[in-house]
């Protein structure tokens with residue numbers, strides 16, 4: 001090789017060294033999930049046979065991030081408790097798993113699969129002073145793609161990618177759950193625990209608030225868009241309790257995040273349970 005070629009080769013090496021930082025910047029970037037809540041729907045008051053009043057509603061947790069929300073839980077044997085890891089996808093297709101403090105609980109009683117605790121929290125607050133007067137009954141969740149929410153988001157699959165089947169059985173040692181970009185996991189009003197007991201709540205104005213990842217157990221792109229709410233008026237007249245909607249708060253796409261707007265449909269009177277749900 002002539003001296004000139006050596007020089008040329010050296011120049012190439014030097015050039016590579018110079019552009020290396022740019023290549024590093026273009027290296028795999030994390031594509032974090034971003035949890036939020038769609039607008040609450042289907043509010044009504046049910047009276048049980050033993051005289052309790054339940055404020056029922058449909059809620060949907062959604063992923064408006066740039067990658068899927070995935071949890072992988074495993075345990076050594078059936079007498080051990082699960083360790084729960086959150087899996088983050090990267091732009092080159094690689095993934096990394098991070099430990100979480102999330103807990104798993106077995107949902108017997110018709111569910112017959114594993115739930116992750118406290119994925120969502122529901123609270124009823126007095127509108128005048130913020131005092132909490134009720135808490136949602138449901139605390140465990142097997143989440144997956146049940147409803148499209150914002151399929152125009154980059155990376156949103158056109159069809160569901162996750163199902164309840166990976167929530168396992170009682171003796172499972174490995175369980176997983178996922179929620180795709182642009183998809184929601186709806187908990188319809190008629191599910192057994194999908195309510196707040198308002199038997200001892202006075203007439204008046206309240207805020208029904210739903211929070212995704214209320215305990216801050218999971219990593220996501222933004223914590224500022226996890227909450228939605230609806231302000232309501234409870235009234236009892238002639239032995240009948242009714243709920244009237246005053247106004248809606250933001251949802252996952254209209255709060256905090258990058259604008260967007262739009263989002264989930266606000267279905268009314270939808271009584272259906274998605275096939276195989278929970």
Ligand SMILES: [Zn+2]
Nearest residue numbers: 107111142278
């Ligand atoms: Zn379940």
